[in-house]
Amino acid sequence: MAQHPADPSLHRPADPVEAFYAAYNRHDAADAAALYAEHGWHEEAHNRSRREGREALKQGLDRFFGFITDAHWQLRERIDAGSNAAVLYTLTGRLGIDIKGRPTRGLSIELKGAHVFEIADGLILGTRDYWDPAAFQRQIDKVPA
Numbered sequence: 001m002a003q004h005p006a007d008p009s010l011h012r013p014a015d016p017v018e019a020f021y022a023a024y025n026r027h028d029a030a031d032a033a034a035l036y037a038e039h040g041w042h043e044e045a046h047n048r049s050r051r052e053g054r055e056a057l058k059q060g061l062d063r064f065f066g067f068i069t070d071a072h073w074q075l076r077e078r079i080d081a082g083s084n085a086a087v088l089y090t091l092t093g094r095l096g097i098d099i100k101g102r103p104t105r106g107l108s109i110e111l112k113g114a115h116v117f118e119i120a121d122g123l124i125l126g127t128r129d130y131w132d133p134a135a136f137q138r139q140i141d142k143v144p145a
Contacts, residue, residue, distance in 0.1 A: 029061035068093040
């Protein structure tokens with residue numbers, strides 16, 4: 001059966017994890033969201049907040065890229081386990097907003113974390129992001145109120 005040229009499977013990357021970080025580092029929320037299955041999800045492990053569906057994922061990433069400008073994920077280690085993958089990363093960037101009355105806009109941020117991916121048929125079913133909110137808060141606390 002011939003595939004229609006607009007069929008997203010024609011443009012599916014060989015490695016969705018590599019494509020994920022490439023899109024994130026380009027700050028391309030639409031491309032990143034397109035790597036997920038239609039009802040794919042992303043969860044922040046520390047508070048269990050969850051976004052589901054490509055549009056919600058795109059909107060969340062658009063907000064994030066305004067929150068931490070110049071965000072860049074440096075991969076430190078990757079472990080593949082069948083249809084799952086775990087990636088240790090270091091996120092760097094600068095805050096794009098002031099937080100809790102502190103002049104934090106422009107503050108350099110560095111966070112270590114891990115993404116856990118669930119993948120099927122070349123698409124990301126879901127991602128879970130593990131990072132330490134206390135480490136983030138310690139960086140914010142360095143800025144006087």
